[in-house]
Amino acid sequence: MIRDGTVFEDDHLPSVIVGRNRHMNEVTDALAPIEDGFRAENCFLFGPSGVGKTTVARAAVRELRQEVLDVPHAYVNCWQDYTRKAVLEQLSRDLIGSAVSRSASTGRLIEHVQHELNGPGVVILDEVDQLRETEVLYDLHEIRGLSWIGIANREVDLFADLDDRITSRISVAYRVRFDSYREGTITEILTRRAREGLGPGAVDENVLARIARLTKGDARRAIAALRVGARMASREGLSAIPMRLVDDAVASAKREVRQKTISKLNTHQRALYEALAEEDGLIQKELYARYREIHDDPVTLRYLRANHLPKLEHYNLVDVEQHSGSKRYRLVDADHPELHPERA
Ligand SMILES: Nc1ncnc2c1ncn2[C@@H]1O[C@H](COP(=O)(O)OP(=O)(O)OP(=O)(O)O)[C@@H](O)[C@H]1O
Numbered sequence: 638m639i640r641d642g643t644v645f646e647d648d649h650l651p652s653v654i655v656g657r658n659r660h661m662n663e664v665t666d667a668l669a670p671i672e673d674g675f676r677a678e679n680c681f682l683f684g685p686s687g688v689g690k691t692t693v694a695r696a697a698v699r700e701l702r703q704e705v706l707d708v709p710h711a712y713v714n715c716w717q718d719y720t721r722k723a724v725l726e727q728l729s730r731d732l733i734g735s736a737v738s739r740s741a742s743t744g745r746l747i748e749h750v751q752h753e754l755n756g757p758g759v760v761i762l763d764e765v766d767q768l769r770e771t772e773v774l775y776d777l778h779e780i781r782g783l784s785w786i787g788i789a790n791r792e793v794d795l796f797a798d799l800d801d802r803i804t805s806r807i808s809v810a811y812r813v814r815f816d817s818y819r820e821g822t823i824t825e826i827l828t829r830r831a832r833e834g835l836g837p838g839a840v841d842e843n844v845l846a847r848i849a850r851l852t853k854g855d856a857r858r859a860i861a862a863l864r865v866g867a868r869m870a871s872r873e874g875l876s877a878i879p880m881r882l883v884d885d886a887v888a889s890a891k892r893e894v895r896q897k898t899i900s901k902l903n904t905h906q907r908a909l910y911e912a913l914a915e916e917d918g919l920i921q922k923e924l925y926a927r928y929r930e931i932h933d934d935p936v937t938l939r940y941l942r943a944n945h946l947p948k949l950e951h952y953n954l955v956d957v958e959q960h961s962g963s964k965r966y967r968l969v970d971a972d973h974p975e976l977h978p979e980r981a
């Protein structure tokens with residue numbers, strides 16, 4: 638039944654971005670000066686998980702490239718590339734296309750990008766709240782002609798730990814806020830995905846509407862549920878997804894998405910997850926104490942609170958409740974903590 642599995646992959650950039658016209662316009666407007674040879678306006682995209690932030694940023698750059706064919710552009714995922722050096726290396730690879738010696742200093746990397754950058758360019762800084770060495774934001778500011786689209790879940794997480802010098806540079810950036818999708822939009826996104834990726838007649842409107850209802854405005858979960866449903870139906874030799882499989886498909890897709898998120902956790906987030914897997918329902922002080930035992934290079938409680946704990950919440954791995962003046966943390970669906978401990 639699955640004719641083209643690639644359309645269900647997370648990095649598949651759909652040809653049509655459904656229901657985000659305003660967001661698309663705001664980002665393309667910010668980038669528009671590049672068409673006339675000027676530096677674009679920096680902008681931030683904020684919002685919960687699975688609401689199309691990365692997709693809109695990439696689609697806006699795709700549109701720009703239709704106007705300016707050779708516009709220098711880069712994509713950095715700051716969850717993976719969280720040091721100043723890693724960001725600058727990725728930037729140099731994408732923008733310039735030429736390798737710089739592995740031993741090049743950050744100063745040398747900046748010079749190289751500045752020197753070789755051919756006209757105004759743009760970099761997507763995805764998961765920018767996960768940057769460890771935020772001074773790189775200042776470096777980017779110093780590169781003539783370079784602008785960025787920064788993506789994060791919440792504004793407060795981003796500004797929690799920044800140097801004043803950096804804050805003053807980035808606080809003027811334009812902000813675009815995303816909220817969760819309505820069920821009708823998710824249904825439309827799924828209809829298009831099904832048309833591209835599944836055989837004809839594989840789904841009916843009611844099946845898609847049920848997936849939309851159960852995935853609560855998160856397009857990633859909904860698309861994963863469609864793929865899992867198609868797989869389950871194929872296994873039974875069916876050519877369409879029957880309604881009776883939908884709830885299981887949604888539950889299993891949720892586990893798949895969670896598993897993928899867990900595999901992306903950095904050592905600090907993983908240590909927190911592990912602590913909660915051992916003992917659920919810890920208050921912040923207890924959790925921090927346990928984390929310090931697990932991790933051999935622990936960060937401060939303040940940093941943990943500003944940076945790592947919110948990430949676990951946003952990706953629906955951890956639930957937080959107030960408990961007589963203190964926050965209490967639990968794993969979401971703690972009955973199956975899928976953990977592959979790789980301690981720091
Ligand atoms: N408006 C849309 N039209 C079509 N597909 C979409 C749309 N929004 C999201 N998607 C699809 O949903 C999935 C999740 O979207 P995306 O990765 O952009 O979410 P996000 O907001 O960046 O989430 P996160 O904060 O978890 O990174 C992707 O596979 C994307 O292709």
Ligand SMILES: [Mg+2]
Pocket residue numbers: 690691692763
């Ligand atoms: Mg994203």
